[in-house]
Amino acid sequence: MLRKLSSPSKATLKHREIFEEIKKKIDSGEWEENRTIPTERDLAEYYYSSRTTIRKAIERLKQRGYLHSVHGQGTFVLPPQSREKNLLHSLTDDIRAKGGKPAQKIIEMGFTQVSDVIRKNLELDHETHSVFFIKRIRYSGSVPIGIHSSWLALDVNTEITEKELLDTGSLYTLLEQKLGLKALEATELISARLPSKQEQEYLALESNEVILNCSRVTLSVTRKPMEYVEMAYSSARYLYKTRITKDNFSV
Amino acid sequence: MLRKLSSPSKATLKHREIFEEIKKKIDSGEWEENRTIPTERDLAEYYYSSRTTIRKAIERLKQRGYLHSVHGQGTFVLPPQSREKNLLHSLTDDIRAKGGKPAQKIIEMGFTQVSDVIRKNLELDHETHSVFFIKRIRYSGSVPIGIHSSWLALDVNTEITEKELLDTGSLYTLLEQKLGLKALEATELISARLPSKQEQEYLALESNEVILNCSRVTLSVTRKPMEYVEMAYSSARYLYKTRITKDNFSV
DNA sequence: TAGTGGTCTAGACCACACC
């Protein structure tokens, strides 16, 4: 089952294709954990490509905790618990991964005045006076997990409707599909604090629960801030998990 | 001022050298922000190297928020606030970066019984009954920031002394210098909770402050868990900051 | 000694941006 070469157009990148195929073999269990995968030279031959391209695909899988190379020995499949993403967190995906059913209730939605905090975080000029605001409660099934307040640097003509958001489920998916806004990177600040009265109510907090607060500025592929979001989570129902890697260079 | 070639021994990797030199030019301001750096082809010629090697160095600097490339235009220097590390957080460095003087007080230190939580996190076998435990309060100047409780998978013969830790300042530096234990990656779980009586005392917490709790399992370069640490921070004096990037592939 | 991953080269062609 040798790979056929795809046309050299932009649609499919070779290292990306190979990345996906290897990932599939690991996810499916065809390549078992703690065992070596074929050598880089063999893979290059198998996929009609060069070692450089194979190495690029493998490099990605290492970053994601799928593989691990030992000089002189080979490249090993890591156990599933290593496979953490430190990509942009999506609560929708998080809840699904834990077997829950993501749901949400929209509390508020529409254009609103720009405050100083928002202007600073979204790097707005002084001509911009309104941003799109969405406040919603996120649930896993019927259990409230957190409150998300998003401010989006949208043009005043481009409205998002409640129906669209509820149908799509994920705000990022909607922004990408409808407006072509793709997230590139984000900076997150995580802190802890006591809940407000409103938060206690919305999240049905027990008396000993506090708020895990995460505020994020998301940059689009053009490196303009596209979103500022404050996420207030119930400390008992949400954990922030992240995987930190030292890359090959800093060793 | 062309670069002389270093010997092809292991001591200096070419792309690493180039990475450092470019980083230096950006840090020093010689290459100004929002302006382009020389083209990859020019850099390759300048450093007597190939484009591939230059690209590897630039890739690293992009991951760290130093540079940003636009297809067809060039590679730009990003403003300093983009330059966040999502490497292993070192509180010593964090405090220094904010102009504080890192200090610490050791509360407890020595070998201790292995509990179930520790056994699980450090993946210890049933023959291992003791681990090295360090509990210390971390300060910026005289202000307490957090309490660190570390459990280290050390051999019973390899003791760490209080003096060594205080002299070195950073536990990671000490582990690397004394025992050759190098950290490769870590998984962190961040949560929020109310403080215990002891924490209130140690951290001199105000009544409205809570605890930002971070627990981390650190893997060494051999991918064995080398450390489990619980970090309890004053919510008013510590923020957890992280930068999340989508790499080129997932766009 | 044979086989592995790690580094590096010199070149090719493509896609994109600016003139």
Added chain:
DNA sequence: GTGTGGTCTAGACCACTAT
């Protein structure tokens, strides 16, 4: 067009791990 970064190749040599 010309010049830029993005992808890919085919090969070389090195360093490490087994046997």
